[in-house]
Amino acid sequence: MSTPALSFDSTTFRRTLGMFATGITVITARAKDGSLIGLTVSSFNSVSLNPPLIVWSLANTSTVRAVLxxxxxxAVNVLADDQEALSNLFASKAADRFAGVDWEPGLGGAPVLAGCCAVFEVRNTLRYPGGDHLIFVGEVERCDRADRAPLLFFNGQYRRLP
Known part of the structure; x- marks a missing residue:
């Protein structure tokens, strides 16, 4: 069975996806050697309330894929509206993304970033191949929230709630 030709290209698909407003998260973990990793991710969502499951995805080409x-x-750190600089830092190629960042160790030593509007501490449960990404489904073991507005991303730009 052949795959039908698409009526759009990858740029059109990406720009169309950008019309779905998302929150911004920083996924953080501690590698077995003790080093810290973190990256900005907007592909985060809930899956189930019972058990409490979340989902996010990571490019197969990510340099931190094996660690994750x-x-x-x-930890899934949901950024507050004044944390745009953190989003940019963890999306960068900076050698030490944690330099000068305020955090404390959570479950398994995963860094919990200070000042976020929410945090989910997650047991790494399931992974599934998904095209050019790896899909993570994790079970939330701890979560907390602060009364802070979230940082949003829409149509290729950071946004804030009015």
């Missing part, structure tokens, strides 16, 4: 596949726990 192998770690027991990771």
């Amino acid at each position: 596949e192998d770690c027991a726990y990771y």
